[in-house]
Structures are given as structure tokens and as C-alpha cells.
Amino acid sequence: MKVLTQYGNPEGNKIAVTAALVGASVEFNHDWQQRAKELAKQTFSQQAPIFEAPFGFFTHSTPVLKVLAQIHALYPADPVVIALVDEFLETSKDDLDRPVKLWLDMVFGTVPTDAEKLKKAQADVKKFLFIVEQRLKKSPYIVGNSLTIADISLACALTWAFRVVFDEKYRKPLPALCAWYAKVSGLPQFVSVWGPVKLAKVALEAPAPQAKVEPPPKPVAKKEEEKKAQPKHVDEDDEEKPAAKAVNPLDLLPPTTFELDEWKKLITNTKDRKSVMPNFWEKLDKAGWSAWFIHYEKAEGEGEKMVPFENLLDGFVQRMESIRRYSFGVMGIYGETPSLEIKGCLLWRGQEILQGLLDHPQFEYCKRVKADWENDNDRKRIEDYWGNVNDNDTVDGLVVQVIRFWK
Known part of the structure; x- marks a missing residue:
């Protein structure tokens, strides 16, 4: 049986955790994106499924959880308990899963920030959590008094929120919920899928909404122009001034001769990536850019x-969205289990650590060493990280396992 989604997706992880608890075997399928259109034809909703089994394809996790847990105490035979579990799963899907996903999507930058929708999503999540509390x-x-798939579903739906937006202040009025989450997320089977959960110290904020571009004014008829020829006097103190648009400090740095977008296209479209590194060294603006070695x-x-661990890597990369315009590189998993x-x-642009990384909740757990552009060993390491991206390649003496190009 295969989970057809990326590591870290709460819906896929609900299935993986439940399978681990009942002793079933599932695997994450890496080619699901290439097969999405083909697989969608196998489902009632004509959407890409998240689970493939000998008995069919599924686009939602709930029926899969029930199938996996039906002969286990996670989904007891008592019809009253079944009804209560089903009621919770249906309710939480609309009242929690959707608003918390929207909130996190805006924080990670996968959807544009909409202030009104974000505020409503946050209010919906808080309302539901206080009911659960x-x-x-x-x-x-x-x-009841035992673990069920209702607990697994809720814990998985909340894991990214606990890691990213539920900071200490948010958690304080929810002691029962936090104690319950610590208990469920500490289960060995949960940890085997999600890894240890580090709770957010500071909440990650969604980027500011993009300014709306107003359409150009319609041409005014000549007679109307004449009527408006004598404008009323407006006191400068009373006149409303437009709010100043926030400027990223990186945009105020001296102009750079290095074209980041051109470099991203060149290296990512070249099979032998090391072959284009001479181009990088030739065009690099050393004063305007810096390279950093990162070690979690x-x-x-x-x-x-x-x-x-791959789940953890994907979460780390997702939270770097705010620096995408100003950065490039590779993050990966190296070594052996x-x-x-x-x-x-x-x-990245400039010589200091970017604010977007300082705000990153996992970055504080990373060692970071600034590369010396003139040091031959540092230059070789940069070329190894960006060029050695295939199976059996090595970087710093460790075998390449998983690569995430940041571009």
C-alpha cells in the first residue's frame, strides 16, 4: 500500500501513523506527482489520490484510516464509539483542518496573504481548539478513555501549527490540549513518521498582503473637466497621505552585477552542474553576495x-519562502541511517544573515558558517554542495541521500 503525497503532508501522515500503530506496511511513493493525472482517473472525484491500495484509490484520508483501524482498538466495534469518532472526523475536517491549512499556507507563502481570510481562519482554529480543550x-x-483515529487525525492536523504558529503565548490557555498533544505526538509510531516535534517559541507570521493595483482612471469628459477647473482648497495637514510601502532592506543595498535569476536557470537546467561553476565564479559580485554552510x-x-527526517527537511525548506527572491542553494540529507x-x-544577498532566516523557527538550531570567497577549500565545498546531487555522490565525505534545490 502506498501513500501518494510528499512527506509532511498531514493527510498522508495520518495514514502512515495509523498504519504504524496497527502494524500495517505503507510506503511513500516518490513518483506520485508524475502520475497524478493518470491516477486521478481512478477516483470518483477525478482528483489526484493520496492513497493506493489493492482495493482502490482514495483522495481523502478518513476512509483509509477506518479501513486500517477497523480490526484494532483505534476504531472500536462499539457502534456508539464509532458514531462519536465519525462525528469528530467529519466536524474537524471543516471546522479545523481547512482553516488551519489556509493559515499555514499563507505563512509558508504557498498562497497569497489575504488579511480578512487569515483573520477568519485564525478565529475558526481558536474556536475549535477551545471546544477541544x-x-x-x-x-x-x-x-472516551483510549486512543482512536480521532486522536491521530487531530494530532497530525495540528503538528505543523504546533511547530510554526502555536507559540508559548498561544498555548498557555490550552493546557489540556497541550498535555494531550504531548502524549500523542510522543508515541513511538508517531515519532517514526513526524520525527520529534519541537514546539514553536515565536510564531511565524504570514507575509504582508500584496498591495492591490488600482486600474487607471477613466478619461473625464470635457464638460466635467471644466466644472472641476476650480478645485477646492485642501489643507495639507487634513489631506490623507498614502501609507508608505514597506521596503526590504536588501533592496536598498548597492546595485549588484550578479543576476540571480539567470544563474538559477543556468544551473538547474544543466545536467552536469559543476560544469557551469566557472561561469558562477566569473560573474559573482563578492561584495554583494555571501555563501553560508548550514548544518542542522x-x-x-x-x-x-x-x-x-525527510519530513523535517521539507518543513525547513517550506519555511524559507520569504527569502526566495534573494537566495539560492541546496539543502539535503547526507550520510547513512x-x-x-x-x-x-x-x-544570499548581502553579507549578513537574512531576517527571514532569523525569523525561521528551525534556523536557531542550525550551525552556520560564512564561506570565504578566497579560500580554495570553501570554493570546493560550494561546488560539491551545488554539483554533487546524484545518488552515490558525496559531500563532506557523506553520501547524498535527498536533495532539495532552493531556487
Whole structure:
């Protein structure tokens, strides 16, 4: 049985965690994106499925959870308990899963920020969580006194939020929810899929909404122009002035001769990426750009299994969205289990660490060393990180396992 989505997708991870709890075997299929259109024809909704089994394709996680857990205490035979679990799964899908996904999509920059929609999504999430808080004050689990797929579904839906937007202030009025989440997310089967969950210290904010471009004014008829020839006097103090548009400090740096977009296109469209590195060194504006070696400092238990570690890498890269216009590089997983490492090399505008990375909730756990443009060893390491991206290649003496090009 195969999960047809990327690591870190809550819907796919709900299935993977449930499978681990009941002893079923599932694997994440890496070619699902290439097969999406073909697979969509196999479903009722004509949408790309997230799960493939001998008995069919599924576009939603809930029926898969029920199939996997039907002979297990996670989905008890008691019809009353089944009804309560089903009721929660249906309710949380609309009242929590959708608004929390919209909130996170705006934070990660995968959808444009809409202030009104964001505010509503945040309010919907908080309202639902306070309802759950009251229930968990009376019961150790969502339904009754034992773990069910209702708990797995909710914990997976909230994991990215706990990592990114539920900071200490947000969590403070929800002690029962937090205690419950710590209990569920600490299960070995949950950790085997998600990895250890580091709670957000500071909430990551959605980028500011893009300014709306007003259409040009319609031409005014000649007679109307004559009527308006004598404008009324407006006191300068009373006149409303447009709000100043926020300027990124990086846009105020001295002009650079290095064209980042051209470089991204060149290296990503070249099979032998090392062959174009002379072009990079020739055109590099050393004063306007800096390169940094990044090494994630693992918590205990991290890096022992590929699935949760790749999940962690994808989350790290997603949260870099705010610096995309000003940066390039490679982040990847290197080494062998159970001693995998997340490392990389990033190029960015200016000589200091970008604010978008300082705001990144995982970046504080990373060692970062600035490359010396004149050091031959540093230049070789940059070329290795950006050029050695295939199976059996090595970087810093470690085998390449997973690569995420940041472009």
C-alpha cells in the first residue's frame, strides 16, 4: 500500500501513523506527482489520490484510516464509539483542518496573504481548539478513555501549527490540549513518521498582503473637466497621505552585477552542474553576495530514520519562502541511517544573515558558517554542495541521500 503525497503532508501522515500503530506496511511513493493525472482517473472525484491500495484509490484520508483501524482498538466495534469518532472526523475536517491549512499556507507563502481570510481562519482554529480543550479536561482522549483515529487525525492536523504558529503565548490557555498533544505526538509510531516535534517559541507570521493595483482612471469628459477647473482648497495637514510601502532592506543595498535569476536557470537546467561553476565564479559580485554552510543540529532521536527526517527537511525548506527572491542553494540529507545529517549551502544577498532566516523557527538550531570567497577549500565545498546531487555522490565525505534545490 502506498501513500501518494510528499512527506509532511498531514493527510498522508495520518495514514502512515495509523498504519504504524496497527502494524500495517505503507510506503511513500516518490513518483506520485508524475502520475497524478493518470491516477486521478481512478477516483470518483477525478482528483489526484493520496492513497493506493489493492482495493482502490482514495483522495481523502478518513476512509483509509477506518479501513486500517477497523480490526484494532483505534476504531472500536462499539457502534456508539464509532458514531462519536465519525462525528469528530467529519466536524474537524471543516471546522479545523481547512482553516488551519489556509493559515499555514499563507505563512509558508504557498498562497497569497489575504488579511480578512487569515483573520477568519485564525478565529475558526481558536474556536475549535477551545471546544477541544473543554472536552480534554473531562476525558484523556478525544473519544472516551483510549486512543482512536480521532486522536491521530487531530494530532497530525495540528503538528505543523504546533511547530510554526502555536507559540508559548498561544498555548498557555490550552493546557489540556497541550498535555494531550504531548502524549500523542510522543508515541513511538508517531515519532517514526513526524520525527520529534519541537514546539514553536515565536510564531511565524504570514507575509504582508500584496498591495492591490488600482486600474487607471477613466478619461473625464470635457464638460466635467471644466466644472472641476476650480478645485477646492485642501489643507495639507487634513489631506490623507498614502501609507508608505514597506521596503526590504536588501533592496536598498548597492546595485549588484550578479543576476540571480539567470544563474538559477543556468544551473538547474544543466545536467552536469559543476560544469557551469566557472561561469558562477566569473560573474559573482563578492561584495554583494555571501555563501553560508548550514548544518542542522539534531535533537535526540532525529536522523535515525529517513521518513521523519525527510519530513523535517521539507518543513525547513517550506519555511524559507520569504527569502526566495534573494537566495539560492541546496539543502539535503547526507550520510547513512541511523546517523543522517541535514546540511546545505545557501547563497544570499548581502553579507549578513537574512531576517527571514532569523525569523525561521528551525534556523536557531542550525550551525552556520560564512564561506570565504578566497579560500580554495570553501570554493570546493560550494561546488560539491551545488554539483554533487546524484545518488552515490558525496559531500563532506557523506553520501547524498535527498536533495532539495532552493531556487
